[in-house]
Amino acid sequence: MASEQSPQLRVTIEGILNPRSVAVIGASKDPKKRGNIALRNLIEAGYQGKIYPINPSADEVLGYKVYGSVKDVLDEIDLALIVVPASIVPQVVEECVQKGVKGVIVTSSGFKETGKQGAMLEREVVRIAKAGGVRIIGPNCIGIVNVGLNLDATISRTIDPTALKRGGVAFISQSGAFGGAVFTWAQAEGIGFSKFISYGNRCDVDDADLLEYFMDDLDTKVVVIYIEGVDNGRKFIDVSKKVTLKKPVIVVKVGRTKLGSIAAISHTGAIAGSDEIYDAAFKQSGIIRAQDIEEMFDYAAAFECQPFMKGDNVAILSNAGGPAVAAADACVNYGLKIAPLSVETKRRLRSRLSPFASYVNPVDITAMGGPETYGLCLDTLLQDQNVDAVITIVARYSRDVQPAIETAKSVVDRAGVYNKPVLAAWTARGRAEAAKEILRNNGIPVYTIAERAVRALSAMAIYRKYLDKRQDLQP
Amino acid sequence: MASEQSPQLRVTIEGILNPRSVAVIGASKDPKKRGNIALRNLIEAGYQGKIYPINPSADEVLGYKVYGSVKDVLDEIDLALIVVPASIVPQVVEECVQKGVKGVIVTSSGFKETGKQGAMLEREVVRIAKAGGVRIIGPNCIGIVNVGLNLDATISRTIDPTALKRGGVAFISQSGAFGGAVFTWAQAEGIGFSKFISYGNRCDVDDADLLEYFMDDLDTKVVVIYIEGVDNGRKFIDVSKKVTLKKPVIVVKVGRTKLGSIAAISHTGAIAGSDEIYDAAFKQSGIIRAQDIEEMFDYAAAFECQPFMKGDNVAILSNAGGPAVAAADACVNYGLKIAPLSVETKRRLRSRLSPFASYVNPVDITAMGGPETYGLCLDTLLQDQNVDAVITIVARYSRDVQPAIETAKSVVDRAGVYNKPVLAAWTARGRAEAAKEILRNNGIPVYTIAERAVRALSAMAIYRKYLDKRQDLQP
Numbered sequence: 020m021a022s023e024q025s026p027q028l029r030v031t032i033e034g035i036l037n038p039r040s041v042a043v044i045g046a047s048k049d050p051k052k053r054g055n056i057a058l059r060n061l062i063e064a065g066y067q068g069k070i071y072p073i074n075p076s077a078d079e080v081l082g083y084k085v086y087g088s089v090k091d092v093l094d095e096i097d098l099a100l101i102v103v104p105a106s107i108v109p110q111v112v113e114e115c116v117q118k119g120v121k122g123v124i125v126t127s128s129g130f131k132e133t134g135k136q137g138a139m140l141e142r143e144v145v146r147i148a149k150a151g152g153v154r155i156i157g158p159n160c161i162g163i164v165n166v167g168l169n170l171d172a173t174i175s176r177t178i179d180p181t182a183l184k185r186g187g188v189a190f191i192s193q194s195g196a197f198g199g200a201v202f203t204w205a206q207a208e209g210i211g212f213s214k215f216i217s218y219g220n221r222c223d224v225d226d227a228d229l230l231e232y233f234m235d236d237l238d239t240k241v242v243v244i245y246i247e248g249v250d251n252g253r254k255f256i257d258v259s260k261k262v263t264l265k266k267p268v269i270v271v272k273v274g275r276t277k278l279g280s281i282a283a284i285s286h287t288g289a290i291a292g293s294d295e296i297y298d299a300a301f302k303q304s305g306i307i308r309a310q311d312i313e314e315m316f317d318y319a320a321a322f323e324c325q326p327f328m329k330g331d332n333v334a335i336l337s338n339a340g341g342p343a344v345a346a347a348d349a350c351v352n353y354g355l356k357i358a359p360l361s362v363e364t365k366r367r368l369r370s371r372l373s374p375f376a377s378y379v380n381p382v383d384i385t386a387m388g389g390p391e392t393y394g395l396c397l398d399t400l401l402q403d404q405n406v407d408a409v410i411t412i413v414a415r416y417s418r419d420v421q422p423a424i425e426t427a428k429s430v431v432d433r434a435g436v437y438n439k440p441v442l443a444a445w446t447a448r449g450r451a452e453a454a455k456e457i458l459r460n461n462g463i464p465v466y467t468i469a470e471r472a473v474r475a476l477s478a479m480a481i482y483r484k485y486l487d488k489r490q491d492l493q494p
Numbered sequence: 495m496a497s498e499q500s501p502q503l504r505v506t507i508e509g510i511l512n513p514r515s516v517a518v519i520g521a522s523k524d525p526k527k528r529g530n531i532a533l534r535n536l537i538e539a540g541y542q543g544k545i546y547p548i549n550p551s552a553d554e555v556l557g558y559k560v561y562g563s564v565k566d567v568l569d570e571i572d573l574a575l576i577v578v579p580a581s582i583v584p585q586v587v588e589e590c591v592q593k594g595v596k597g598v599i600v601t602s603s604g605f606k607e608t609g610k611q612g613a614m615l616e617r618e619v620v621r622i623a624k625a626g627g628v629r630i631i632g633p634n635c636i637g638i639v640n641v642g643l644n645l646d647a648t649i650s651r652t653i654d655p656t657a658l659k660r661g662g663v664a665f666i667s668q669s670g671a672f673g674g675a676v677f678t679w680a681q682a683e684g685i686g687f688s689k690f691i692s693y694g695n696r697c698d699v700d701d702a703d704l705l706e707y708f709m710d711d712l713d714t715k716v717v718v719i720y721i722e723g724v725d726n727g728r729k730f731i732d733v734s735k736k737v738t739l740k741k742p743v744i745v746v747k748v749g750r751t752k753l754g755s756i757a758a759i760s761h762t763g764a765i766a767g768s769d770e771i772y773d774a775a776f777k778q779s780g781i782i783r784a785q786d787i788e789e790m791f792d793y794a795a796a797f798e799c800q801p802f803m804k805g806d807n808v809a810i811l812s813n814a815g816g817p818a819v820a821a822a823d824a825c826v827n828y829g830l831k832i833a834p835l836s837v838e839t840k841r842r843l844r845s846r847l848s849p850f851a852s853y854v855n856p857v858d859i860t861a862m863g864g865p866e867t868y869g870l871c872l873d874t875l876l877q878d879q880n881v882d883a884v885i886t887i888v889a890r891y892s893r894d895v896q897p898a899i900e901t902a903k904s905v906v907d908r909a910g911v912y913n914k915p916v917l918a919a920w921t922a923r924g925r926a927e928a929a930k931e932i933l934r935n936n937g938i939p940v941y942t943i944a945e946r947a948v949r950a951l952s953a954m955a956i957y958r959k960y961l962d963k964r965q966d967l968q969p
Contacts, residue, residue, distance in 0.1 A: 132850070176894070177890070177891040179893055179924070196814035196889055197815070197921065199922075200814070200890065200926075206924070245816065247819055274823065311943050312820075338671070340669055344748045344749045348748055386671065414675045415652070418653075446672065446679060447652060449682050
């Protein structure tokens with residue numbers, strides 16, 4: 020659709036994602052209603068732009084003067100967050116057009132996802148908006164978050180607007196409720212977002228539009244998309260090909276099986292196409308496909324903070340044998356290589372390690388190696404020209420968390436120096452979280468098991484090879 | 495080896511895992527030394543049996559009288575935890591033999607894992623113990639934990655002896671340090687252990703011996719094993735075949751690739767054989783193979799608390815569409831079926847749900863369905879004869895955790911009634927953990943994503959089919 024944009028529709032998505040003013044159409048006094056939640060989210064997140072609650076039958080909500088219509092607001096309105104029943108949406112969108120609102124988010128459900136009548140209503144809304152040059156996100160969605168702007172323009176009861184964590188990951192979710200839950204999950208894992216968009220039925224602004232926007236968004240380093248299907252495949256592929264040259268795009272697509280596809284249709288009304296077609300399209304466009312949400316964030320964490328490998332040679336540094344072996348297994352499984360260490364590296368490791376340690380790759384420093392030794396070994400490995408990346412494993416812990424904290428600092432000190440990716444697989448839980456926190460806060464992604472770290476590294480290697488190939492094709 | 499046990503060697507493993515008295519040979523005053531940590535672990539865990547620190551050059555440690563040798567102790571000694579340098583181990587094991595100690599744990603490293611000389615020393619220790627009818631766990635291990643007995647007979651600095659969580663999972667780990675870390679991890683996930691054994695070089699008591707013991711251990715419902723390889727494959731398979739008829743056995747075997755295998759050898763001296771052979775052997779013996787530690791605990795949690803499915807038909811109950819679709823995908827991927835709901839079930843669901851909900855399988859109750867509706871729908875699904883198991887998904891959360899807690903209670907109330915497995919995939923984090931805790935405490939395993947819940951359910955289905963087949967083969 021958007022490829023047939025008329026000039027007046029080109030009013031950018033910027034108005035929606037970076038608004039200077041937001042109207043909440045359907046703002047309510049009742050704390051249980053979405054029109055109240057939406058307004059509270061905006062306020063509690065600390066949005067600094069202007070907020071205009073709209074409701075013909077109220078005069079004041081949460082300390083804000085309420086307007087009967089957007090048309091009664093004298094100021095310009097960039098974004099209208101619509102929280103009214105589906106049947107009234109055409110009317111309020113019409114008023115938004117008349118007011119010159121730049122973009123609207125229609126959170127209301129009762130459209131395409133409910134059947135023929137809803138689909139008709141949806142088309143009517145699109146017609147009004149297009150004619151008026153207004154862009155729509157939704158309907159049947161929870162809205163958007165711009166963390167940098169402290170903007171929570173959602174009806175989400177899940178996302179905590181007072182605890183938004185800033186980061187380089189833009190998260191686009193077709194599913195609203197699930198998107199909200201995943202948002203909290205990512206935050207608990209220490210993954211911060213730049214922007215979050217739930218677009219639901221995607222009647223106007225779609226993945227491709229958002230991808231194009233995020234391509235040039237300075238706050239966004241990685242784009243992740245959770246979809247059940249794509250409406251306009253050609254447009255999606257064309258845009259993805261452009262965007263993936265600049266930024267990694269990670270996609271989880273559910274609804275891959277026939278039965279899953281049926282469920283996807285009843286959920287948002289999208290047609291979940293044949294999975295093989297998606298696989299091929301993603302590959303062709305440089306998109307990294309993740310099998311599930313966990314894998315998606317595993318990848319996002321690595322892509323956000325770490326440089327790419329120049330080759331496929333991985334060094335494994337561990338203080339316990341078992342997970343080092345598992346990591347070596349995983350490297351081979353995921354198409355990476357166990358780096359053959361240089362003679363000099365092995366000599367230096369041998370001089371630093373106990374006779375029981377392994378100073379071939381995987382390097383196991385055993386219980387004898389403390390934080391200092393761990394850091395020195397990491398440094399030695401990163402210096403080796405045969406080593407393109409290091410997986411650091413800590414699986415031997417003290418109840419006293421101090422040594423783990425020292426080890427984390429030691430890793431952080433060395434990891435940034437050589438422009439090679441360093442990923443961590445630190446196993447213990449409980450008190451050990453404090454040490455992992457240090458790694459995360461310094462841009463080193465932490466995985467529960469070595470296999471997941473290796474998988475993320477492998478995704479980065481595949482993407483780098485895609486980029487290399489594309490570069491070769493450039494004239 | 496143990497299949498050639500002499501009668502006097504039959505002194506049971508019971509003495510090691512359920513000792514009435516423990517000697518710590520090499521008990522030390524120095525809090526940094528393992529001989530001190532071992533004693534502290536014993537004391538702090540609250541072990542109620544008798545504790546005898548042994549050290550020829552000390553008279554008192556941590557308030558305990560120290561004996562020069564086990565032979566100086568007048569009382570009987572069931573278990574000796576040996577924490578002395580490798581070179582002295584033959585001598586102290588000889589003294590244990592003379593004293594009539596039932597079993598010893600040799601934590602010391604410096605044996606087979608270090609090369610030829612260490613291997614010779616290890617054979618010497620085995621020879622002395624065998625001749626004297628004493629069984630050995632180790633060497634090069636961290637020891638054992640019997641949670642029910644408050645016994646922490648380890649040199650682990652990782653496991654917190656004051657916070658042992660009791661459960662039905664026996665965990666056998668070849669790797670010591672990693673085993674310790676995984677122990678804390680399982681506890682953080684709410685998985686409790688019956689017993690934990692790190693056996694390191696496995697010079698005498700091996701997986702098969704322990705499996706045989708756990709077959710009849712009333713505290714143990716599921717056995718999980720983390721190995722790099724098996725020494726006596728025939729014995730392992732024979733015993734496994736017996737044990738898996740009574741209890742599920744879950745194995746993670748690392749060292750599957752050639753390079754991984756090399757690392758495994760340098761780690762504990764075990765030969766990690768061809769992976770295909772292991773795969774076939776596990777399958778033949780009814781062992782459930784997990785690919786990694788996460789999968790291992792995913793399975794353990796399900797097997798520990800949930801009944802088996804009678805057929806392959808899964809119902810999915812969700813309050814958001816996306817993950818319901820993902821769960822349906824996963825069911826098909828893992829060889830399970832999406833249960834066709836009965837007409838009566840669909841009628842009852844329809845009467846309870848909003849018109850926007852999906853009352854075919856997967857059932858999406860949407861935002862309209864609160865805790866009460868969720869529980870009623872679960873009950874309806876469990877009553878349906880076409881449904882063999884239910885995956886409950888909660889991906890729509892309130893910041894106010896109360897509704898999620900109510901939903902959890904509602905699930906718990908219904909889940910236990912029908913003797914069908916109910917697994918949970920609850921996505922949100924942070925405050926939502928309180929609701930998940932209620933599920934876990936009531937025997938409902940909770941997964942981060944639906945895919946993992948389905949995978950665990952599938953492992954249970956495969957095991958049940960194995961049992962069915964074996965039953966058919968019985969005369």
